[in-house]
Amino acid sequence: MSELETAPVPRRNMELLLLLLALAVAMGAYYLVGINSDDGLSEEFISQGLILVGLALVFHVVLRIWAKYADPVILPVTVALNGIGLAMIHRIDLAKSDDTAFRQIMWTGVAMVVAMIVLWTIRDHRVLRRFTYIALAASVLLLLLPLIKGLGVEINGARIWVRFFGLSFQPGELAKITLAIFFAGYLSSNRELILLAGRKVGPLQLPRSRDLGPMVVAWLVSIGVLVVQRDLGSSILFFGLFMVMIYVATARVSWIVIGTLMLVGGGTFAYLTMSHVTRRIDGWLNAFDPDIYHAIGGSRQIVEGLFGLANGGLMGTGLGNGSPYMVPLANSDMIVASLGEELGLIGISAIVLLYLILVSRGMRAALGSRDTFGKLLATGFSFTLALQCFVVIGGVTRLIPLTGLTTPFMAAGGSSLLSNWIIVALLLLISHNSRRPMLSGVSATAEVATKAPRRSPGLLESIKEHKR
Amino acid sequence: MNDLVFTVLRLGFLILLWLLVLSIVGALRRDLAIGSKARVGAPTAREIRKDPSLAPPPEVPAKQQAKTLAILEGPLTGLEHQLTASPILLGRAQEATIVLEDDYASGRHARLFPQGTRWFIEDLGSTNGTFLGEAQLTRAQPVELGQKIRIGKTVMELRP
Numbered sequence: 276m277s278e279l280e281t282a283p284v285p286r287r288n289m290e291l292l293l294l295l296l297a298l299a300v301a302m303g304a305y306y307l308v309g310i311n312s313d314d315g316l317s318e319e320f321i322s323q324g325l326i327l328v329g330l331a332l333v334f335h336v337v338l339r340i341w342a343k344y345a346d347p348v349i350l351p352v353t354v355a356l357n358g359i360g361l362a363m364i365h366r367i368d369l370a371k372s373d374d375t376a377f378r379q380i381m382w383t384g385v386a387m388v389v390a391m392i393v394l395w396t397i398r399d400h401r402v403l404r405r406f407t408y409i410a411l412a413a414s415v416l417l418l419l420l421p422l423i424k425g426l427g428v429e430i431n432g433a434r435i436w437v438r439f440f441g442l443s444f445q446p447g448e449l450a451k452i453t454l455a456i457f458f459a460g461y462l463s464s465n466r467e468l469i470l471l472a473g474r475k476v477g478p479l480q481l482p483r484s485r486d487l488g489p490m491v492v493a494w495l496v497s498i499g500v501l502v503v504q505r506d507l508g509s510s511i512l513f514f515g516l517f518m519v520m521i522y523v524a525t526a527r528v529s530w531i532v533i534g535t536l537m538l539v540g541g542g543t544f545a546y547l548t549m550s551h552v553t554r555r556i557d558g559w560l561n562a563f564d565p566d567i568y569h570a571i572g573g574s575r576q577i578v579e580g581l582f583g584l585a586n587g588g589l590m591g592t593g594l595g596n597g598s599p600y601m602v603p604l605a606n607s608d609m610i611v612a613s614l615g616e617e618l619g620l621i622g623i624s625a626i627v628l629l630y631l632i633l634v635s636r637g638m639r640a641a642l643g644s645r646d647t648f649g650k651l652l653a654t655g656f657s658f659t660l661a662l663q664c665f666v667v668i669g670g671v672t673r674l675i676p677l678t679g680l681t682t683p684f685m686a687a688g689g690s691s692l693l694s695n696w697i698i699v700a701l702l703l704l705i706s707h708n709s710r711r712p713m714l715s716g717v718s719a720t721a722e723v724a725t726k727a728p729r730r731s732p733g734l735l736e737s738i739k740e741h742k743r
Numbered sequence: 744m745n746d747l748v749f750t751v752l753r754l755g756f757l758i759l760l761w762l763l764v765l766s767i768v769g770a771l772r773r774d775l776a777i778g779s780k781a782r783v784g785a786p787t788a789r790e791i792r793k794d795p796s797l798a799p800p801p802e803v804p805a806k807q808q809a810k811t812l813a814i815l816e817g818p819l820t821g822l823e824h825q826l827t828a829s830p831i832l833l834g835r836a837q838e839a840t841i842v843l844e845d846d847y848a849s850g851r852h853a854r855l856f857p858q859g860t861r862w863f864i865e866d867l868g869s870t871n872g873t874f875l876g877e878a879q880l881t882r883a884q885p886v887e888l889g890q891k892i893r894i895g896k897t898v899m900e901l902r903p
Contacts, residue, residue, distance in 0.1 A: 289770050292766075293763075293766060293767060293770060296762065296763050296766060297763055299759060300756075300759055300760055300763050303755075303756050303759055304756065307752060307753070307756055310749075310752070311749070347770060348767050348770060348771060351763075351767065352767065355763055401837060401838075404837065463837075467846065471846075590753070590754070590757065591753070591757070593749060593750075593752075593753035594753070594756065596749075596753075618756075618757065618760070619757070621757050621761070622756075622757050622760055625757075625760040625761050625763075625764050626760075628764050629763075629764060629767075632764070632767055632768070632771070636771075645842065646837050646842055647837075647842075647844070648837065
C-alpha cells in the first residue's frame with residue numbers, strides 16, 4: 276500500500292488560528308440568527324456560544340498535550356460544521372419555539388469530552404487491533420439492541436432507537452465505528468491470503484469462494500438491518516464501508532464488481548418486496564406527481580426541501596430570514612435544505628467543501644500511516660463520513676432516493692454527534708502517529724524495538740544458545 | 744434592523760465562511776509543500792543546476808557514520824529510515840520499527856543495532872534467514888556502508 280511521509284512539524288499554532296476563524300464563523304451564524312429573530316439577541320447566544328468556544332479551546336489544548344503532531348485542519352473544520360449546525364438548529368427552535376439546540380449543545384459537550392477521553396486513553400490506534408473480534412461482537416450487540424422488547428422503540432417506522440431513563444439513542448451509529456475496527460483488523464491480517472489466492476477470469480482476478488465469506492456476511496448484515504430495522508441508510512452505509520475497505524486492502528476491481536452486483540440484487544429485492552423502500556424510490560422518481568406528493572410518507576418532504584433551496588437561490592435569504600421550518604424534520608434529516616435556503620448555493624458549497632477537506636485529511640492520515648491496520652481504519656472512517664454526506668446531500672437534492680442518514684456534525688441528534696466525534700478523535704490519533712518523528716525516543720515504535728528484547732530475554736538467549 | 748445593514752451582514756457571513764475554507768486550503772498547501780521529497784531529501788540534479796550553492800559538499804570517504812537505512816528492493820522500495828541511537832526491529836510484525844510487507848520475512852526477522860561507531864545486524868531466528876552481502880548470517884555481524892542486507896525480497900543498505 277502506498278505511503279507518504281510528512282516532515283514532523285507539530286503545527287498546533289496553525290490549528291489555533293484556523294480554530295479561531297472557525298469559531299468566528301459559528302458565532303457569526305449565531306449572531307445573525309439572533310438579530311433576525313423578533314426578540315433580538317437571546318441569552319442563548321451568549322451561553323451556547325461560550326460553551327462551544329470553551330469546548331473547542333479545551334480540545335485544542337488536549338491535542339497540544341496528547342497528540343502534538345495531529346493534523347491541524349481536522350479540528351477547525353469539525354468545529355465550524357458543528358457550530359453552523361447548532362446555529363441552524365437554534366434558528367429552527369426560534370421558529371417552532373422548541374428547545375432542541377440546548378439538547379444539541381449538551382450532546383456536543385458529551386461528544387467532545389468522550390472524544391478527548393478516547394485521545395487520552397488510546398494514544399496509539401494500533402491498540403484497537405487487539406479488539407478485532409470483540410469489535411465484531413460489539414457491533415452485532417449494538418445492532419440487535421433496538422430489537423429487544425422494552426428497550427427498543429420505533430420512531431418514524433424505523434426500529435433503530437433505544438430508550439432508557441428518558442434518553443433515546445441510536446446504537447447503530449456506534450456500530451459503524453466498531454464495524455470499521457473489525458474490518459480493518461480482519462483485512463490487515465488476512466489481506467495477503469485474499470490477495471494471493473484466486474482464479475483469473477479475463478481481466479478480473481476472482482477471489483476464492485471461501486474468501487468471499489466475510490463479504491457475504493457483510494451483505495447479509497446490511498440486508499438484515501434493512502428488513503428487521505427498516506433502516507435503508509445504515510444498510511447502505513455498512514455495505515459501502517465493507518466494500519471500500521476490502522477494495523483498499525486488496526486493490527482488486529473484482530471486489531467492486533461483485534459488491535455492485537450484490538447491491539443491485541439486494542436493491543431490486545428490497546424495492547419489490549419492502550413497502551418503505553418502494554415508497555422512497557417512487558418519491559424520488561416521481562416527486563412532483565400530486566398523488567405521491569400528498570401520500571403519507573410521500574415526497575412532500577423532498578419537494579418542500581427543493582422549494583426551500585430554490586427560494587434561497589445563489590446568495591440565500593440570510594440566516595433567520597427564510598422559512599426552512601416549513602420542511603418536515605428541518606433540523607435533522609433536512610438540515611442541508613435549511614442551510615441551502617438561508618445561505619444559498621455559495622454558502623452550501625462552502626459547507627460541502629468543508630466536508631471534502633475533512634474527508635481528504637482523513638485519507639491523508641491513511642496514506643501517512645505506517646501500518647496496514649491504521650491505513651484501513653482511517654480509510655474506513657473517512658469513507659463513512661463521505662458516504663453519509665453523499666447519501667444525505669444527494670437525497671435532499673434528489674440525486675438519489677432520500678434515506679434516513681444524518682448529516683455528520685450538523686443534524687440534530689446525539690448519537691450521530693457522539694459517534695462522529697469519536698471518529699474524528701481516532702482520525703486525529705492516526706494522523707498524529709503517522710506524522711510524528713519516527714525515532715526520537717518518544718516514538719512508540721522505537722520503544723517497542725528497544726524494550727521488546729529486554730522484556731523477553733529468555734527467548735533471545737535461547738535462540739542464541741541454539742545457534743551455538 | 745434595516746435592510747441595508749442586514750444585507751451587508753448576510754454577505755459578510757458568506758465571505759467569512761469562504762475565508763475559512765480558503766485559509767484551510769492555504770494551510771494545506773503549505774502542509775503539502777513540507778511533505779514533498781525535495782525539501783526533506785537531497786536536492787535534485789535540476790535544482791543544483793539552477794542554484795549551484797545547493798550542491799552537496801564533496802564527500803569525505805573516511806570515517807563516515809551511517810545516518811539512514813535505505814530500502815533498495817522489495818515492497819517498501821524507496822523508503823529511507825533515519826537512524827538514531829536506538830536499535831531497529833525488522834519484520835512483518837506490526838510492532839516492528841520497519842514493518843516489512845514481504846511474504847518471505849518472519850514476524851520478528853532481524854535486529855539492527857548500533858555499537859560504538861558501527862551498526863550490527865543480528866538474525867532473530869527467522870525462517871528464511873538474513874543475508875549480508877552473499878553470506879547468510881549466523882551471528883551478529885558489523886554492517887559497512889553500502890553493504891547489501893537482504894531479508895526475503897527486501898534489499899537494504901546503510902547510507903551516510
